[in-house]
Amino acid sequence: MKYIKMSKNQTGIFFILAYLVSITLGVLTFFIFKPVISNIILLTFLANLVATIAIFAFSLITKNSSMYDPYWSVIPPVIIVGWILYYSISMNPVIWLLLIGIMIWAIRLTYNWWKNWTGFKEQDWRYDLIEEKTKGYYLLSNFGAIHLIPTLVVYIQLINAHDVVVLSDSINALTMIGFVLMIFASVIQFIADKQMYDFRQNRLDKNSCIDHGIWRYSRHPNYLGELSLWVGVYLIYVSVKEVLDFNIIYPIAMIALFIFVSIPMMEKKLAGRECFQDYKKQVSMLFPYRKRK
Numbered sequence: 001m002k003y004i005k006m007s008k009n010q011t012g013i014f015f016i017l018a019y020l021v022s023i024t025l026g027v028l029t030f031f032i033f034k035p036v037i038s039n040i041i042l043l044t045f046l047a048n049l050v051a052t053i054a055i056f057a058f059s060l061i062t063k064n065s066s067m068y069d070p071y072w073s074v075i076p077p078v079i080i081v082g083w084i085l086y087y088s089i090s091m092n093p094v095i096w097l098l099l100i101g102i103m104i105w106a107i108r109l110t111y112n113w114w115k116n117w118t119g120f121k122e123q124d125w126r127y128d129l130i131e132e133k134t135k136g137y138y139l140l141s142n143f144g145a146i147h148l149i150p151t152l153v154v155y156i157q158l159i160n161a162h163d164v165v166v167l168s169d170s171i172n173a174l175t176m177i178g179f180v181l182m183i184f185a186s187v188i189q190f191i192a193d194k195q196m197y198d199f200r201q202n203r204l205d206k207n208s209c210i211d212h213g214i215w216r217y218s219r220h221p222n223y224l225g226e227l228s229l230w231v232g233v234y235l236i237y238v239s240v241k242e243v244l245d246f247n248i249i250y251p252i253a254m255i256a257l258f259i260f261v262s263i264p265m266m267e268k269k270l271a272g273r274e275c276f277q278d279y280k281k282q283v284s285m286l287f288p289y290r291k292r293k
Helices: 008-033 040-062 071-087 093-116 125-167 173-202 221-241 246-270 276-282
Strands: none
Touching: 008 040, 008 071, 040 071, 040 125, 071 093, 071 125, 093 125, 093 173, 093 221, 125 221, 125 246, 173 221, 221 246, 246 276
C-alpha cells in the first residue's frame, strides 16, 4: 500500500492541521445545531462525532488509520475546557483537580504516542489485523471499530466529567481519592511506557518478553493506568453527586473494552513468543502481583 512520504516533523505539522480542522468542524457543528438540540450532552456528542468523521477522512487520505491514535488523549481536555467556557463556570477546587488530572494524563499520553510515532509508513498492528479479518468490509470496520467505538467509549466517560463541571462545589475526601487515582494513572503509565521503551531499544531478541520493573508484576500496567484514570473521574463524580447511580456503567464499559478486547488482542499477538506462556503463568494480568510458581 502506498503511503504519504513525509519526515516525522512534517507528519507532526500535518497532524496539528488535521486536528485543528476537525475540532473546528466539531465546534461549528455545536453552534449550528444549538438552536435545535437543547441537551448539551447530546449536542457535544454530535460535535464529537463530526470531528471523528473528519479524522476518519484524514485517515483515508493518508491511508493510515493511526491518524486517529492521538484523538483518544487530545479530545477529552478540549471537550472539558469547552464545557467550562460554554457554561461560563467559575473555577472551583473540584474542577481544577479534574482538569489538572485530565491534562497531565492527556499531555503524557500524547507525548508518548509522538515519541513512538515513526510516520505514515506503518500503522498500529491492530488496525492491520482488523483490515486482514474484514477485507472487503474494511471501510466499515475501519470507521466503526477504529474510530467510532473508541470515541463512544471515551465520550461516555466524559459525561461524568460534565456533571462535575456543572454541579461541583466543595472538595471532600472522595474527591481527593479520585484525584490521587488520576495522578496514579499517569505515573504508572509513564513508568510502564518508559520501561517498555527502554526494553525495546536494548533487547537483543525481538521475541523476548519484558520481565523487570513494574512489568514483573503486571502484564499490562499501562492499561491499568488507563482504567485508573477513568475510575478516578467517576469517583470525583460520585463525590459531587453523593450517590451511586447508573453512571457507574461508564467506567465499567471502559474496563470491559480493555479486558475483553484490547488485552486479548495483545496477548494473542504475544502468544507466539516462547517466553510468553511462562510469563503469563507468573505475572498478573492487571493488578500488580507476582504469582507463585
